[in-house]
Amino acid sequence: MKSRLRLIAGLILLTINLRAVITGMPPLVGNVQRALALSGTQVGVLVTLPVLCLGAFAWLAPRLARRFGTRTAVCAALGVLALGAALRALPWPAALFAGTVLSGAGIAIGNVLMPAVVKDHFARGIGLFTGLTMTLMALFGALAAGAAVPLCTAAGWQFALAVWAVPAALAAAVWGLLAAPGAAGAVGTRRGTTPPEEPGSAGGSLLRCALAWWVSAFLGLVSLMFYVLVAWLPQIMHANGYTPGQAGLMMSVMLTIGIPLGFVVPVVAARMRNQRLLVVAVVVAKPVSLAGLLLAPAYGWVWVCLLGAATGSAFPLAITLLGLRTDGARSAADLSGMAQTVGYLLAGLGPLAIGVLHDVTHGWRVPVAVLIALVVPEAIAGLLAARPGQVRSSGPPAVARSGVGRVRVGV
Structure with a gap:
């Protein structure tokens, strides 16, 4: 029961980080553009880049899961997401775009592996747990969009962007514990191992x-x-x-x-x-x-x-x-x-x-x-x-x- 509760907590923490970093940016675009003197073309790239990253990096997720295990891959994705969220708050255009790409990569991998986590650990409740994840994604996406301007007004645009690195880092820590070799039900956590329920190679x-x-x-x-x-x-x-x-x-x-x-x-x-x-x-x-x-x-x-x-x-x-x-x-x-x-x-x-x-x-x-x-x-x-x-x-x-x-x- 305890291990199941830890997995539910991990799933919730994963889910709440899969939209907030993206939806929290558009309300701040004007502030960021003025602060970093971005051109209109750069702004257009900035708002399009996250969605393109979701597609460009999604193919990596199954390969990482097969090589290192699903839990380890989720932990790594959240770590990359946290790093990207913090990096894009630095006062340089290069850091902004690099952080956006890293955040997009982390979200892409997390997006792909979320259904695998549900299928693996909650197969008898796919509808319930998929519904839970969809609801939380929408809620925290809306929360990030709504909180962006008040956070910017209170502490500046850099804080409003960087704040979302905190829940991502927390989620990465939780998944790190879930992926530890001694954790209950942890499989495929070491290099080269594979989950036992589906042996074989998927390839293309x-x-x-x-x-x-x-x-x-x-x-x-x-x-x-x-x-x-x-x-x-x-x-x-x-x-x-x-x-x-x-x-x-x-x-x-x-x-x-x-x-x-x-x-x-x-x-x-x-x-x-x-x-x-x-x-x-x-x-x-x-x-x-x-x-x-x-x-x-x-x-x-x-x-x-x-x-x-x-x-x-x-x-x-x-x-x-x-x-x-x-x-x-x-x-x-x-x-x-x-x-x-x-x-x-x-x-x-x-x-x-x-x-x-x-x-x-x-x-x-x-x-x-x-x-x-x-x-x-x-x-x-x-x-x-x-x-x-x-x-x-x-x-x-x-x-x-x-x-x-x-x-x-x-x-």
Whole structure:
């Protein structure tokens, strides 16, 4: 029981560090730009870099887990995250960008390994613990964004950035204890050892598994839509006649609606043999709300709330599928690494592409129409990813075992 409580504490500490460092930066961009005399291009790179890092470093996580053990890899990721959070608070542009890259790398590895930790230690409660992690990520992401300006006002922008190194360092220390050779249940903590439940080598075999690609595509398209809306929804609503304050509040409401859904959706999804009904609900709500923004902007609050329900359900559902569609912790880490590499690289390019399209067309009708069109491939990928089956990466080539009742996991 004590070891399980320590693992729950470790999972919570890991989760609360996977968004705060990213969401705490945008409100401080103006202060940082003035203090370090950054150009507009540098600012653009600074706000895009974290999401691109999530994709660029995700592929490392399964390899680190296989070589050193999942717990050791999580500990190292949190240590790198803490170092990056502290480094970017130094008063030099080079330190700011280097710290941002290190933070992004640590978060990327932690993102990938979180589903593996849930699958390994809480396999009978995938829905419950995935819901817990999604809720905490959303809460602390919102907390970091909301606290950034007050912290900056009270103690300066450097303190507002560096403060998030503290919970990351604490989490790294806890995972260091969990990874120690004498810790209960610690496996694969020494160089070259592997967890016993899935012997064998995964290699790149997931690239030959259709189900793995459908899950990856669904997560990628869901993430692209989310980050595009986070980047551009206030401007879209302002163009529709709302004040900047109202537009900012609308985005906040959209994100807030997703907090309870982050808990509910994984719990419900884990109780279902397949998750197609949830996919259908998401892919119907998105085009309806986006079309509403174009055709009936006077009802903007209605469409924003519907968008919040759709995006707030889609991402937790995609993350839950990483656990439900795999047969063990190693498979979950491999699929998570593949899906998040594809997903976040795609998501990182989305806001830039939509912004360019807006500049070229001098309006938001065409960009929003493109987002509506993207719901079609998202629906196809989601419906195929939601079919009963499991990805197994413990021996080449990867296979997808369909029709297995073991996919249904209670809480």
